[in-house]
Amino acid sequence: MNASSRVVVGVDGSATSFDAVRWATHEALRRHTSLEVITSSLFAPGTYGDAVGLRVGAFSDPDVEAKRVLTEATDVVRSALDGQQLQLETRLEHGSAARVLTNLEVKPAMIVLGSRGLGEFTGGLMGSVGSAVLAHATCPVAVIKPGGVVDGPIIVGVDCTSSSQPAIGFALKEASLRGVDLVAVHAWSDLELGSVLTRDDDGPWANSDFAERTSLAESLAGWSADYPDVVIRRVVVQDRPVRELLHASEMAQLVVVGSRGRGGFASLLLGSTARAVIHSVDAPVVVVPTER
Structure with missing residues (x-):
């Protein structure tokens, strides 16, 4: 697997996942590298096969919520930057969040997650998703909590x-x-x-x-x-x-x-x-x- 110096953060729209976004932004600035914000939707885009079954809403956008999360995460990054410059990329994937984060084509320098969340990324950290990311990631994984002393060792x-x-x-x-x-x-x-x-x-x-x-x-x-x-x-x-x-x-x-x-x-x-x-x-x- 190829490797890069970028920092990747998973976000699901919860307050703790946005805490992770802030932390990841500061980490990317410290490392003088890029930041990639990723969210995942379990809903696959509609196909023409759906029309056969006349499924209501088959062709409506199933990613509205995921796109909203990415927009809000982008606002969090900009606020955390406080005028500083950072290369930012956002990404919406479909499927399991654990699969997305543990099967990145290019290995990041670090993956950042919130300690708890609403959705698959951080909901029940040591549940299936958190355990899979922590156990199978081939790079360091940061679990962000609200505690910690800013100037501590x-x-x-x-x-x-x-x-x-x-x-x-x-x-x-x-x-x-x-x-x-x-x-x-x-x-x-x-x-x-x-x-x-x-x-x-x-x-x-x-x-x-x-x-x-x-x-x-x-x-x-x-x-x-x-x-x-x-x-x-x-x-x-x-x-x-x-x-x-x-x-x-x-x-x-x-x-x-x-x-x-x-x-x-x-x-x-x-x-x-x-x-x-x-x-x-x-x-x-x-x-x-x-x-x-």
Whole structure:
């Protein structure tokens, strides 16, 4: 699949989807890229076959509501731009919103959704549509909520495996674009016991806290050279990841997690931690796909 730097936002006419449009507009401006606003209608355009059955209204425009949504979304973008310039494209598709967003011909840099909505795009985020987009998208997916501290840091969850690297890279880029600190959170109470017991009991690895701090430092090694302008703060706690991320998010403007961590089965495309964070955290959340 080809890739582009554009930001894509799904809109359904709900207030939260327009919140997503505003957030996506600011994100596109920060990245100096284009914005694409997409809505979907489940009604297929009428065909001559409909005339055979004499279906009333077969040739009326079934997309009136979808077009209204796109018009309103365009007004939201213009208001958010506040005089700044941005390349904007709008698109009306037919069929399942989940299919539309997960089968884009050219992969975007990010897909943005509201946390709740009226229609298929965001109605019941962790229902079929939200789950499908979050689990199957091959680019980061931002779930926008009304909370978050405007000038707060970026929080990234780190499990100290290679699965964390895409999320770390994304979070550092966001922190650099926004001019804020990055807080890397590693909670290790869910550490598999065997990985501790196989370490050298006579060496420094006998101290689990020291081991986890070392693992976090190794996970972040090299990134400072790529983003020298970002101050990285490390947090290592013996706690459940979701609880610590929820606590850290209280003063954050954005929380970043990987789609899957070290736990569970590889076939589960969206991990339990990512799901729980989306449900629990009030700030915007970005789920970054891990390699699979």
